[in-house]
Amino acid sequence: xxxxxxxxxxxxxxxxxxxxxxxxxxxxxxxxxxxxxxxxxxxxxxxxxxxxxxxxxxxxxxxxxxxxxxxxxxxxxxxxxxxxxxxxxxxxxxxxxxxxxxxxxxxxxxxxxxxxxxxxxxxxxxxxxxxxxxxxxxxxxxxxxxxxxxxxxxxxxxxxxxxxxxxxxxxxxxxxxxxxxxxxxxxxxxxxxxxxxxxxxx
Amino acid sequence: xxxxxxxxxxxxxxxxxxxxxxxxxxxxxxxxxxxxxxxxxxxxxxxxxxxxxxxxxxxxxxxxxxxxxxxxxxxxxxxxxxxxxxxxxxxxxxxxxxxxxxxxxxxxxxxxxxxxxxxxxxxxxxxxxxxxxxxxxxxxxxxxxxxxxxxxxxxxxxxxxxxxxxxxxxxxxxxxxxxxxxxxxxxxxxxxxxxxxxxxxxxxxxxxxxxxxxxxxxxxxxxxxxxxxxxxxxxxxxxxxxxxxxxxxxxxxxxxxxxxxxxxxxxxxxxxxxxxxxxxxxxxxxxxxxxxxxxxxxxxxxxxxxxxxxxxxxxxxx
Numbered sequence: 001x002x003x004x005x006x007x008x009x010x011x012x013x014x015x016x017x018x019x020x021x022x023x024x025x026x027x028x029x030x031x032x033x034x035x036x037x038x039x040x041x042x043x044x045x046x047x048x049x050x051x052x053x054x055x056x057x058x059x060x061x062x063x064x065x066x067x068x069x070x071x072x073x074x075x076x077x078x079x080x081x082x083x084x085x086x087x088x089x090x091x092x093x094x095x096x097x098x099x100x101x102x103x104x105x106x107x108x109x110x111x112x113x114x115x116x117x118x119x120x121x122x123x124x125x126x127x128x129x130x131x132x133x134x135x136x137x138x139x140x141x142x143x144x145x146x147x148x149x150x151x152x153x154x155x156x157x158x159x160x161x162x163x164x165x166x167x168x169x170x171x172x173x174x175x176x177x178x179x180x181x182x183x184x185x186x187x188x189x190x191x192x193x194x195x196x197x198x199x200x201x202x
Numbered sequence: 203x204x205x206x207x208x209x210x211x212x213x214x215x216x217x218x219x220x221x222x223x224x225x226x227x228x229x230x231x232x233x234x235x236x237x238x239x240x241x242x243x244x245x246x247x248x249x250x251x252x253x254x255x256x257x258x259x260x261x262x263x264x265x266x267x268x269x270x271x272x273x274x275x276x277x278x279x280x281x282x283x284x285x286x287x288x289x290x291x292x293x294x295x296x297x298x299x300x301x302x303x304x305x306x307x308x309x310x311x312x313x314x315x316x317x318x319x320x321x322x323x324x325x326x327x328x329x330x331x332x333x334x335x336x337x338x339x340x341x342x343x344x345x346x347x348x349x350x351x352x353x354x355x356x357x358x359x360x361x362x363x364x365x366x367x368x369x370x371x372x373x374x375x376x377x378x379x380x381x382x383x384x385x386x387x388x389x390x391x392x393x394x395x396x397x398x399x400x401x402x403x404x405x406x407x408x409x410x411x412x413x414x415x416x417x418x419x420x421x422x423x424x425x426x427x428x429x430x431x432x433x434x435x436x437x438x439x440x441x442x443x444x445x446x447x448x449x450x451x452x453x454x455x456x457x458x459x460x461x462x463x464x465x466x467x468x469x470x471x472x473x474x475x476x477x478x479x480x481x482x483x484x485x486x487x488x489x490x491x492x493x494x495x496x497x498x499x500x501x502x503x504x505x506x507x508x509x510x511x512x513x514x515x516x517x518x519x520x
Binding site: 018019020024025028029031032033034035036038039040042043044046047053054064065068071072075076078079081082083086129130131179180183184186187190191193194198199201202 | 213216217219220223224227228230231233234235243246247250251253254257258261262264265266271272274275278279280281282283285286287289290293294296297414415442444456457459460507
């Protein structure tokens with residue numbers, strides 16, 4: 001499909017020594033740095049694990065069945081994400097819109113679970129300043145939740161944009177980059193789900 | 203030439219990956235939720251980590267296409283990943299080592315600690331015999347007795363800065379008085395170093411953080427001057443405090459942890475330090491330094507943080 005570059009709508013890849021679009025490199029560099037960012041938050045959760053002087057303690061309030069469902073929802077949103085990108089590359093616009101809408105919807109469902117969870121925990125007495133578990137838990141999962149929210153808004157803007165102006169080949173690159181971000185949010189949750197939730201109940 | 207990002211992704215492979223991800227998530231759930239008696243806890247953790255690494259790798263390699271993409275991208279992401287994982291491991295090791303060290307020191311120092319406590323108990327008895335109401339502790343710096351050993355043992359673990367310069371000035375300024383110096387509980391330095399535990403929340407200035415952590419400046423004298431305030435202050439350190447309180451017109455509902463792991467000397471010293479710092483000494487009606495023996499007397503009551511709150515509510519504050 002590289003011949004479409006001749007029409008001037010695609011990025012002229014030939015001019016780059018790496019043969020990779022700049023913005024895609026930029027996104028991967030950002031994701032590499034974001035790994036370190038989450039590494040710091042996960043490390044702070046891990047080193048303060050089991051050191052809260054007062055409750056509520058993680059084993060008292062974490063809910064594995066509920067979180068397994070929200071984890072599943074986020075994983076499936078990643079699946080819809082690759083389907084959306086595939087459809088756009090195949091020029092199947094209705095499917096691209098359907099799958100992208102699905103990603104946004106699943107992302108919103110995940111956020112809904114998180115809001116529900118935060119509310120329930122707060123009512124149990126867990127707070128940012130109450131104990132070490134609360135501080136490190138809300139900081140870690142809250143930062144992840146902000147990432148998910150940004151991803152949902154980003155993908156929604158691409159979806160809405162597809163109705164407002166004609167779709168060009170560059171849109172596939174835009175969607176691919178947004179998709180990389182979305183998958184990254186998913187893999188961060190894979191780690192959080194294991195480190196924060198599952199290991200607590202072994 | 204076909205652009206690299208076009209290769210390798212068929213809908214079929216995506217469906218397979220998604221199914222594997224779903225199955226692995228269910229396996230993780232089952233490992234935690236159902237009892238697998240034949241697996242030790244270590245084995246369960248091993249499998250949980252392995253399964254999540256597989257999920258992580260599947261998403262990165264297939265959904266994010268890194269398997270088919272340029273090595274430059276793998277390098278960018280991989281270097282961040284190595285540093286991030288290394289940071290988690292390094293910090294975990296450092297914290298584990300630090301905890302092991304403090305445990306070892308506590309057990310090794312057990313005997314010395316008991317001896318030091320005995321010495322201090324004796325001294326405070328002698329002191330009370332000679333001076334029923336000691337005054338001006340602030341100026342009494344013991345020139346003859348070294349600080350009890352316990353200071354060295356616990357003091358090393360405190361991250362607070364102890365200022366040797368200040369100590370030197372103190373001993374020069376205070377003319378060594380012969381008898382009272384022997385009797386005095388020398389809390390100045392110990393109090394300042396123990397306060398390092400408190401400064402994270404109550405701040406080095408004793409001002410606290412508005413609406414989060416109550417100030418000690420101006421607040422402690424009110425409590426100390428009230429009847430029963432002395433015992434209340436000791437109880438807060440021994441048993442913590444939980445519930446809503448009003449301090450200088452501001453409401454607070456954070457949790458004050460219990461500090462039972464501190465020695466009687468440390469608790470008495472840090473209270474004396476806080477009561478005489480930040481201008482608090484001017485607000486005290488009549489200050490007699492809190493003695494380690496008083497702290498020892500209040501230990502073993504097993505109060506809860508809510509009961510300490512009740513103690514506070516009984517205080518008549520001016």
